[in-house]
Amino acid sequence: xxxxxxxxxxxxxxxxxxxxxxxxxxxxxxxxxxxxxxxxxxxxxxxxxxxxxxxxxxxxxxxxxxxxxxxxxxxxxxxxxxxxxxxxxxxxxxxxxxxxxxxxxxxxxxxxxxxxxxxxxxxxxxxxxxxxxxxxxxxxxxxxxxxxxxxxxxxxxxxxxxxxxxxxxxxxxxxxxxxxxxxxxxxxxxxxxxxxxxxxxxxxxxxxxxxxxxxxxxxxxxxxxxxxxxxxxxxxxxxxxxxxxxxxxxxxxxxxxxxxxxxxxxxxxxxxxxxxxxxxxxxxxxxxxxxxx
Numbered sequence: 001x002x003x004x005x006x007x008x009x010x011x012x013x014x015x016x017x018x019x020x021x022x023x024x025x026x027x028x029x030x031x032x033x034x035x036x037x038x039x040x041x042x043x044x045x046x047x048x049x050x051x052x053x054x055x056x057x058x059x060x061x062x063x064x065x066x067x068x069x070x071x072x073x074x075x076x077x078x079x080x081x082x083x084x085x086x087x088x089x090x091x092x093x094x095x096x097x098x099x100x101x102x103x104x105x106x107x108x109x110x111x112x113x114x115x116x117x118x119x120x121x122x123x124x125x126x127x128x129x130x131x132x133x134x135x136x137x138x139x140x141x142x143x144x145x146x147x148x149x150x151x152x153x154x155x156x157x158x159x160x161x162x163x164x165x166x167x168x169x170x171x172x173x174x175x176x177x178x179x180x181x182x183x184x185x186x187x188x189x190x191x192x193x194x195x196x197x198x199x200x201x202x203x204x205x206x207x208x209x210x211x212x213x214x215x216x217x218x219x220x221x222x223x224x225x226x227x228x229x230x231x232x233x234x235x236x237x238x239x240x241x242x243x244x245x246x247x248x249x250x251x252x253x254x255x256x257x258x259x260x261x262x263x264x265x266x267x268x269x270x271x272x273x274x275x276x277x278x279x280x281x282x283x284x285x286x287x288x289x290x291x292x293x
Contacts, residue, residue: 102123
């Protein structure tokens, strides 16, 4: 199914991004050769099955990440500038804006003008779509889905500004269980866009927690309580935090409990998270098919 022409406000956002995307895309196309094999090894597959994640460092070069961040910064500025055109609402005191096909989530007060999450991001930039089609992501995702070809389920950018708020413990499966019958075939990958050090609010997981299926949710009376994992379900002795260099890729199971802490550093901790699925299936939000290879 081909994508229809974007509405005027979205088209303007895409044009802003494309002002630098041409040079950036030409730089990304001739990939730097890495020693790391693109296919997952038996050891990595075993780690995914038992621990729920795979960590690969140095997947993307510093030059590739720098070029991608330049595009992302333009996108963020453009959608924030146009956020007044969208439908604004609040959930648990946090500001959200639906702008065309994108959902913008902002930091809680007093930083409610600071973008926290943009989902999905790929319709706004051909550079992002090129990254999602890269064999360094696609080939592992074929193995993790058990399919010869894959498509996109969803993608988002987490901006994690200095002082940015935490992402509470949660699993992805409860978010998607009413929209997807293939929950076990929705592996995620996080690509780190900044170097992450202690105190930066790095991504963290509860290793092995995916093996128990969907865990009990919070019952704290919040609007989104059903989407967050109850603290009694979190085995803190099994928590692993990833303080990794930019360009790393963390593949993780949709049933794995994960989150991140408050960013106490003075630096941004941006990340791109994409979820893949078997080919020829519609995406979560736009319901368009985005085959990736």
